[in-house]
Amino acid sequence: LAKTTQPISMDSYEGQEVNITCSHNNIATNDYITWYQQFPSQGPRFIIQGYKTKVTNEVASLFIPADRKSSTLSLPRVSLSDTAVYYCLVGGGMNRDDKIIFGKGTRLHILP
Amino acid sequence: DAGVIQSPRHEVTEMGQEVTLRCKPISGHNSLFWYRQTMMRGLELLIYFNNNVPIDDSGMPEDRFSAKMPNASFSTLKIQPSEPRDSAVYFCASSRDTGVGNTIYFGEGSWLTVV
Secondary structure, eight states: OOOOBBBSEEEEEEEEOOOEEEEEETTTTTEEEEEEOOOOTTTOEEEEEEEEEEOOOSSEEEEEEETTTTEEESSSOGGGGGOOEEEEEEOTTOOOOOOOOOOOOOOEEEOO | OOOOOOSSEEEETTTOOOOEEEEEETTTTEEEEEEEEETTTTEEEEEETTTTTTOTTTTTOSSTEEEEETTTTTTEESSSSOGGGGOOEEEEEESSSSSSTTTOOOOEEEEEEEE
């Protein structure tokens, strides 16, 4: 399972675009990059997943450069309700030997 | 569709008592995970099952903890005897299969306080 590094915390203001970068230098060829969001008092929930280039859904965008050694989660026009912990996970696709382990995540605090 | 269902949502118990947490995974999911979350240690993977078989229990803190999955729709996490340091939120999660490529769906958690 590739090790990931992401900032411990970030602050931003309502209406801003927020970018959270995750480093995963030893990502393997078959690894996917997955982001989860956890609100206070709730379990994490899936936000977005990608393998290369760019993925966009109704919640966020995920940018992955060609070398795949990092990825950036982009949240457009954040609101107070986007205050949460964001986790970056990198792992071997459907490899059932990969334990799904969450790191410390990035604690995002949106200010009014 | 029903999500992952956990019970109880909240439990307060005295040290030394047995605690049993229950989980019903999403129908059709073959993998089930038990996590524990505290402020100090974050979200820890305790054990996970695939097709009802425990695959890795290396995260189980000690022999006081045990988990079972007697069938595809039910799992339990038991703590006996409980200690104050076991106070945490215990999450059950399920996915179609193991591996990070599979989306994991979490329950709402069981909030355990041991006094």
